[in-house]
Amino acid sequence: MSNRAARGIEEAVERWFASLGWQPFAFQRAVWQAIGDGHSGLLHATTGAGKTYAVWLGALLALADPHGAEPTTKPAPLRVLWITPMRALAADTLRSIQQSLEALAPSVRAWSAAARSGDTSSSERAAQDRRLPTVLVTTPESVSLMLSRPDAKDRLGTLRLVIVDEWHELLGNKRGVQVQLALARLRRWNAALQVWGMSATVGNLEEAMSTLLAGSDGVLVQGEVPKTLVIDSLLPPRADRFPWAGHLGIAMLPQVADEIAASRTALVFTNTRSQAEIWYQALLDARPEWAGQIALHHGSLDRAVREWVELGLKTGSLRAVVCTSSLDLGVDFLPVERVLQIGSPKGVARLLQRAGRSGHAPGRPSRVTLVPTHSIEMVEGAAARAAIAAGHIEERHSPEQPLDVLVQHLVTVALGGGFAPDALYDEVRDTAAYAHLSREHWQWCLDFVSRGGPSLTAYPDYRRALPDDDGLWRVPDARLARRHRSNIGTIVSDASMSVQYLQGAKLGTVEESFIARMKPGDCFLFGGRMLELVRVHEMTALVRRASGRRPVVPRWNGGRMPLSSTLADAVVQQLALADGGRYDSPEMERVRPLLELQQKWSALPTPETLLAETLVTREGWHLFLYPFAGRPVHMGLANLLSWRVAQHAPATFSIAVNDYGFELLSATPVDWPALLPRLLHTSHEGGEGERAAPLREVLASLNATELARRRFREIARISGLVYQGYPGERRSNRQLQASSSLFYEVFRKYDPANRLLTQAEQELLSQELEIGRLHASLRRMAAQRLTLHNLARPTPFAFPLMVELFREKLSNEDVGDRIARMVAQLEKAAGGEPGAAANDPGAVRSNLVFGVEGTGDSQAPAGPERGGRQRRSARQRRAN
Template sequence: MNESPLPPEIAEWFAGRGWRPRRHQMAMLDSALADKHALLVADTGAGKTLAGFLPTLAAFCPSQFGEAGPPEGLHTLYVSPLKALAHDVQRNLVTPVEEMGLPLRIETRSGDTPSDRKKRQRSKPPHVLLTTPESLSLLLSYPDSFELFKDLKRIVIDEIHAFATGKRGDLLALSLSRLQKIAPDMRRVALSATLADPEAFRAWLAPWGDVDAVDLVEGEAGAPAEVEILLPQEERVPWGGHAAIWAIPQLYEEICRNRTTLIFTNTRFLAEYIFQKLWDVNDDTLPIGIHHGSLSREARRKVEGAMARGELRALVATASLDLGVDWGDIDCVVQMGAPKGSSRLLQRIGRANHRLDSPSRALLVPGNRFEFLEATAAKDAVDEGQRDGESFRPGGLDVLAQHVMACACAAPFQEMELLTEVRSSLSYVDLDEAAWERVLQFVATGGYSLEAYDRFRRIVRDKAGIWRLTHPDHAQRHRMNAGIIVDSEMLTVRFRNGRSLGKVEERFAASLSPGDTFSFAGMSLEVESLKDMDVIVRAAKKSAMIPSYGGQRLPLTTHLADRVQAMLVDRVGWARFPDDVREWLEMQDWRSAMPGPDRLLVESFPHAQREYTVYYTFTGWNANQSLGMLITKRMEDRGLAPGGFVANDYSLAVWGLKPVDDPAPLLSPDILAHEFVDWVQDSYLLRRAFREVAVISGLVERQHPGKRKTGRQVTFSTDLIYDVLRKYEPDHVLIEAAWADARARMTDIGRLGDLLDGAADNLQHVKLERVSPLAVPVMVMIGRESLPQGSVDDELLFEADSLAGAAMQPDAGI
């Protein structure tokens, strides 16, 4: 008799490869045998995916099921934040399943899955279904979901850190509650390599937040990562910019040395730009690919397959390949620009080698001097094993509204039973009955301001207190429009023969005319025509124009911001920096002062007939943008004639016609209680937030049978409804949801509040005769971003060299 809980089929498979099951893999099997939920935290390359699926593989071993035969129906769900990850997991699971000879069918389901296969999966499901939170929610909206999931045994949630704290996590939490109701014996499993607070994720994973119901399994430690910061060989570290184009020749040399190099960028625009620059120097015509979320499914699959087969020497990618993708032949990972967080960097570094016992090698390529400090801070955090991440917050009411509608599409429901089910998820455990009633009334009528319109009447309560759909057509409309990710409206780029290359944002497409050229998907294209939701193109000669995308910026984590500020006041530590960076900091220290963890430095100086004030906040771009809006408004009120502002993650520069003699009144905490409210009410922020919650909640539908609304049409519809609700129903549940988004996600209001609360005690105002060294990186951005209009309508373009020359002159006193 086999004394190990590992079935002989699996034990022999391990032995045949000269491997041993790792301790954490066996611990996950033990948790399953003990009928426990489990959270596995293990380094990249530690075999987390196999650990998560080990109990499933064991259940399908002939030695375990014997004459009774293998389990029937859907046994295990695997939920991934990325389509690419689900497909990669399928590839990596099929091989061991086939080699072990297990009777296990594995399939994927996402927005890219053909409709006929989706339909078949509901009537004849595989044993293992790999999917995303959105596709799972849609499956739960069908009446046959109760039959489909009734015998579900396990759900494996991969890379839980990537989405549990956001709205996709809210949707998944609600789906988990529904699945648990349908299949009470289902056990939940979550996997991650980068959790800063495992206890919080244990509570999120558990039904009713019962931490004791979830085993915490910690993986074996892997080899420490080898992280280097790439520096210019002959030039100096740039003052400004994020693209790090200076590094292209050195990066190409790195590609030539390696078998495969994976190059990460923080935006789709930068991915296209870096890819183009690499091809400009690719004299050896090495196979270099590009991957981002706006490329067509065919283009992404082609690149993923080529990487899996080892056919590419380099791949430029965005966060579309951040998570879990297992390509063992990657020699080096390159991060272009600042990493913005140690956990994100660890995740990306882990794509190199992807083996626990081999060190992953990574290069960080800073675009400017502050990014060098941030890269150094991130490297230190990785070396010390320190992780960061977002904290949990109450679940979104717009997401709850979408889930309620999904439940109604599946079957009539009793409201208190559904409320109990919803409250079993940590995201909604504190949901009170008043808020629940408001959500129900919204789904039922749209709210009292909209209830006169039949199209908003989606569910109705009968005399027995049961809620049901008012018409079956609402189920189809829900399934066409449900989802959490609300991107800007996209137009498809395709050749005349119909072949699709991917998508560009509508606002970029609107700027194009026939004959214009742009680079996309690694090709130079000429616009032939714009037709409906398509941009028809043909091959063209080289073009320098690249599509711009309005996606949200990656936020600088508080953890890295604190580390950078600590570096600035650690004068002894400056000795390890390159000469030009060290001289930059030393000159700043001599001429002005240094911002630090407990000091808010504000500098004022004249330049080019304008008066400038620079605030060193380290609160991230979103918070600094909000602060800039508020400060310029206060300056207007005080007659200081502001001209505009520009922000980066580290600082905010505001200019005007008159000097700011005392910045303290501009930074008083009551700015958030009064001006912030007024500003958000009247700004695009709340309208944009409302547009998103209106789409997520189902109030505004983007898709109709045979037709899709343009972004302009969606914006017009949501703006119209927003104006009605603000006037007649300002306490509408979606106005509340939009406020929550505008305050938290779009403006980082919590970080801004902490900054302002401490400003009175920690403010140091330094008046200078000219620009300071530390101000140069933000000053060189002026004129290179669209600027808000103020009392002075002025767009100045500063050259870095002239600014730096003024800043670094030793005779420039205070």
């Protein structure tokens, strides 16, 4: 650096690193140099390699006292905005920044740092309203709130650098679009603003950087720091040849407890909060002496509880923490030696992210152990390891033109000093999400915020932004301004209720729909405690401790993550190897009896073949098809095929899906061998018509209106049509649903060209049905060789799909009895016990180690859905 102050800081950084026994990595120096030269960019490096210090110390070196004239005793203005997707990560990042500022004093004593998020106290917010710190660590929602202040330009105009942490986590969703719009506004105020992103797990790096930098040139730095990654599996004594979703689950508890006992500190990841509650309680029941040494962490727990757990992980005072994605990202817990993943990770990037929570420091190995809850998940373990070794990681892409986010942003900017439409149009088009936004769509958004469109013109509440005498669009009503600020954001979920002891101690939040199903005296498990509901008062569930009763576990939305394309393809590759007699990993060797029986009675799927099976039972005529495309795609494919069958002759089907395949069951005969080749190879015209035809058929096969109505609820909330809460008031989930449904019907009847209706349909297709992936699956299936097998009995792959029918029709006890009888009959037909792999006692763990370069709601996950069209529609109405 050229100025004296910067040289002094650089020397202080070198001394601090030396005092810790550290040497800066080459990629860290590259980032420091790039920031010092005024470049923006993206840093991609493995978790725990030192990304935070690379970007943060680069900011200090480049920005501290850049003119050499600022008195060191005067507080420095806001210069660095650090955007992070999670509150826990914000708190952890702030601690790292403050520690480095203290270590580097007095060189940077004029700098201060603070955080602003949903966890920030009112007193802290008030202090920040008076004066912002030099470095502010915050969330996308808090950035938008700051942009909504009338003095936003003055308060944020001193910014020199914006850092977006865990960019891969934001890139593919509406929160990432919210960040893009905020960055466009900040760049408009300061054309020289530098922007840096950080990521550890994204497959399309160039696109990720281009999206962050709005197409501007940037520097892509890849952290070439060798990192040892150990991915192993905790295998059961044998692999059942007829598995069903979740049947292992807690059966693996003794082995998991032994692994925790052998580790200093461990994180036990689950895919749902319900699953986390159950595993935490089960571990305590199995090892009561661990009380106080193990803890629970998920986003619904109170802030104080979460902070206590995070501090325990920091200090190493906790033996293990059962957690969800609330601890997925970037938090630095040095004592954590290993991670256990309960059930399928569902994606390669997610597995890498969670593995990186252990050995979170340069030179320390990261280790993740997969704990299957389903026999076939053992194949996923081998597949995930192979995909990581090959460098195959999921790509993420920005949503295109979500108008609900844009409408919200227009009102935010109208509050933040107002806007001129033409200038803001150019600003918005600088983002990747809205680069192709047409004038027609822009004018529709302006019309929507000024009068609610043609159907809401008579209602003053929807005149949220209007031009003043100077031509600037502003919010004309203080009440509307308060309402908008209290509802800024794109995170939409079921309305939550506080869970609180009668004596007053708050435990956290739970979904309103869960409490609504309970009556006083009912018990449930929450925060590792068995609680009795006493009464509900003003969106608060008042509880007391209970014991000796069977608990109900809270269920949270969003628990069904589909298998990613990358991991699904890797699974099929493993099956293809098994088809050729190759079982190259402990996981594949353990599941070999299941796969060999599948091969004997039917066949194994491969990339070149599409496996179909037919079976006649007392329930009817079954078709099993295994595209390995993930749950949402299979639901669309199942409905599409059943709809195509119905075009030839009337038919009614029950449907079951999982991540591997789907089942169609008809009570009347269906000649699947004759029909299936025609159904899969239905020809379409070329070009866009090839894509549009199955799209129209999928919409025709589903209750598309009801599904779009459900999607519209989220859009109505984000766009400001309905509000989750007013100042001093909370609206119930039932009220929100009724309001959004009313708007949906009004728009369909009086404003059918409403763009939000179109968006609801597009999001239904792209997100819930994954129409792009569905179309790719159809094309792949048409190119594959169909292998159709008429079965005498269910195969290992078919059995999990059949189990779901029993779950709907029978009580829990009858389900267990029925499954046990079926398994006994099938095992007898298969020749008794599953073979040699079951002979060794206890669990066996694979232990494969390889180097990875820096570049490089229930007991178990919920099972498949099943139900005919009428039953499925009813279930969707109940779920909504």
